[in-house]
Amino acid sequence: xxxxxxxxxxxxxxxxxxxxxxxxxxxxxxxxxxxxxxxxxxxxxxxxxxxxxxxxxxxxxxxxxxxxxxxxxxxxxxxxxxxxxxxxxxxxxxxxxxxxxxxxxxxxxxxxxxxxxxxxxxxxxxxxxxxxxxxxxxxxxxxxxxxxxxxxxxxxxxxxxxxxxxxxxxxxxxxxxxxxxxxxxxxxxxxxxxxxxxxxxxxxxxxxxxxxxxxxxxxxxxxxxxxxxxxxxxxxxxxxxxxxxxxxxxxxxxxxxxxxxxxxxxxxxxxxxxxxxxxxxxxxxxxxxxxxxxxxxxxxxxxxxxxxxxxx
Amino acid sequence: xxxxxxxxxxxxxxxxxxxxxxxxxxxxxxxxxxxxxxxxxxxxxxxxxxxxxxxxxxxxxxxxxxxxxxxxxxxxxxxxxxxxxxxxxxxxxxxxxxxxxxxxxxxxxxxxxxxxxxxxxxxxxxxxxxxxxxxxxxxxxxxxxxxxxxxxxxxxxxxxxxxxxxxxxxxxxxxxxxxxxxxxxxxxxxxxxxxxxxxxxxxxxxxxxxxxx
Numbered sequence: 001x002x003x004x005x006x007x008x009x010x011x012x013x014x015x016x017x018x019x020x021x022x023x024x025x026x027x028x029x030x031x032x033x034x035x036x037x038x039x040x041x042x043x044x045x046x047x048x049x050x051x052x053x054x055x056x057x058x059x060x061x062x063x064x065x066x067x068x069x070x071x072x073x074x075x076x077x078x079x080x081x082x083x084x085x086x087x088x089x090x091x092x093x094x095x096x097x098x099x100x101x102x103x104x105x106x107x108x109x110x111x112x113x114x115x116x117x118x119x120x121x122x123x124x125x126x127x128x129x130x131x132x133x134x135x136x137x138x139x140x141x142x143x144x145x146x147x148x149x150x151x152x153x154x155x156x157x158x159x160x161x162x163x164x165x166x167x168x169x170x171x172x173x174x175x176x177x178x179x180x181x182x183x184x185x186x187x188x189x190x191x192x193x194x195x196x197x198x199x200x201x202x203x204x205x206x207x208x209x210x211x212x213x214x215x216x217x218x219x220x221x222x223x224x225x226x227x228x229x230x231x232x233x234x235x236x237x238x239x240x241x242x243x244x245x246x247x248x249x250x251x252x253x254x255x256x257x258x259x260x261x262x263x264x265x266x267x268x269x270x271x272x273x274x275x276x277x278x279x280x281x282x283x284x285x286x287x288x289x290x291x292x293x294x295x296x297x298x299x300x301x302x303x304x305x306x307x308x309x310x311x312x
Numbered sequence: 313x314x315x316x317x318x319x320x321x322x323x324x325x326x327x328x329x330x331x332x333x334x335x336x337x338x339x340x341x342x343x344x345x346x347x348x349x350x351x352x353x354x355x356x357x358x359x360x361x362x363x364x365x366x367x368x369x370x371x372x373x374x375x376x377x378x379x380x381x382x383x384x385x386x387x388x389x390x391x392x393x394x395x396x397x398x399x400x401x402x403x404x405x406x407x408x409x410x411x412x413x414x415x416x417x418x419x420x421x422x423x424x425x426x427x428x429x430x431x432x433x434x435x436x437x438x439x440x441x442x443x444x445x446x447x448x449x450x451x452x453x454x455x456x457x458x459x460x461x462x463x464x465x466x467x468x469x470x471x472x473x474x475x476x477x478x479x480x481x482x483x484x485x486x487x488x489x490x491x492x493x494x495x496x497x498x499x500x501x502x503x504x505x506x507x508x509x510x511x512x513x514x515x516x517x518x519x520x521x522x523x524x525x
């Protein structure tokens with residue numbers, strides 16, 4: 001991928017967003033009639049946890065118990081509590097039921113109109129906000145100062161850095177200012193703040209990238225066995241060491257990585273037979289280089305968070 | 313010599329877990345601290361799970377001014393019932409080898425039929441961390457060296473000790489000695505477990521001494 005293509009792709013990933021329509025759960029609403037929904041166009045790569053203060057302020061006049069804290073806020077979609085540290089795009093790709101987009105060369109003109117129809121059916125994404133009965137067993141409880149969300153983010157950034165460099169020294173060497181700037185960039189969704197720090201992390205001095213931060217999310221329907229009683233929306237999260245190159249001449253592709261991590265779901269390195277890898281709402285071509293994807297399309301914490309979807 | 317020291321290779325981790333399981337099989341009945349130790353298989357992941365009873369003494373009913381617990385009224389009602397009828401809460405210590413850091417990572421949660429101990433910072437400091445470790449653990453990371461994350465197997469929120477310093481801690485504890493996989497795990501529990509109440513029961517450590525007698 002040319003430098004230009006990488007930066008264009010980086011921009012479109014940064015600008016990707018979804019319309020959300022968030023309604024108050026009936027059990028928390030003081031009026032018999034439903035209150036007005038909170039409507040927002042929200043970045044795919046950002047975290048819903050950053051919305052709790054706005055949601056709390058917006059709905060507090062409609063609440064049965066108006067003195068709840070912002071940290072009591074939680075969101076669900078069709079009964080599934082939405083994890084705060086999963087970016088919105090990942091949650092949507094996992095739970096909305098929307099059909100992912102295919103590479104343009106395989107789509108006929110009829111598919112184009114289908115996808116518009118598909119969007120109309122699923123958007124805005126309709127979520128429910130709750131202020132009571134916090135699902136402690138399923139969701140990390142946030143605090144009113146965003147420290148917990150920051151901590152979750154920082155741990156994820158550190159882990160990605162450790163994989164890339166093999167030492168985690170880059171994050172350690174990020175100055176206090178850089179580290180603060182990174183979190184500010186996330187909170188304000190500001191590319192000008194984000195990009196310089198991200199470039200430092202992606203290009204550690206004197207080190208080639210060793211492993212690539214890739215995490216796979218399998219809805220339980222897509223995994224090969226059901227060992228335990230699964231709660232709604234529960235996932236199997238799979239992580240494994242993904243070396244940047246298979247040999248000096250063969251870079252790691254999505255196909256080679258999936259085939260080595262989940263051979264039963266991805267028996268072939270070249271063609272998807274049973275399942276597909278979905279990132280930012282699009283089916284990943286198995287031939288795509290993982291390193292190029294990391295550089296152009298990683299989430300804010302440096303990871304490729306990939307939803308594995310069974311083929312119908 | 314361990315091939316990946318101060319990290320731990322997957323095969324060495326398995327060996328260490330099996331050795332500790334063997335110790336427990338032979339000497340577990342001589343102690344009461346650990347209720348169980350077992351290997352849990354979750355798809356391709358294998359981890360060690362140790363349980364012990366949540367000490368009663370640590371359980372302090374919450375102040376009435378702590379108003380962020382919705383179910384508090386219920387709790388107080390149940391406090392009236394004789395203590396012996398309250399089911400015992402259990403601490404789960406899960407030791408998982410991190411694929412990233414290649415060191416064992418400790419995940420801690422409390423199983424309680426009455427759900428009195430959700431994975432929140434309040435539970436951590438009131439029920440899990442022994443008093444004399446509090447100041448030490450509070451001053452690392454954004455909010456402390458122990459925070460909440462999703463368990464790698466169950467994907468449910470649990471406490472964990474941040475693993476990015478572990479290799480350094482192990483290196484400092486072991487020094488120039490040559491350690492076996494099992495010794496690595498014992499040193500690891502010794503260094504990291506204490507601050508959340510996980511200690512190797514003496515009966516398991518004394519095993520060899522007893523055998524010599």
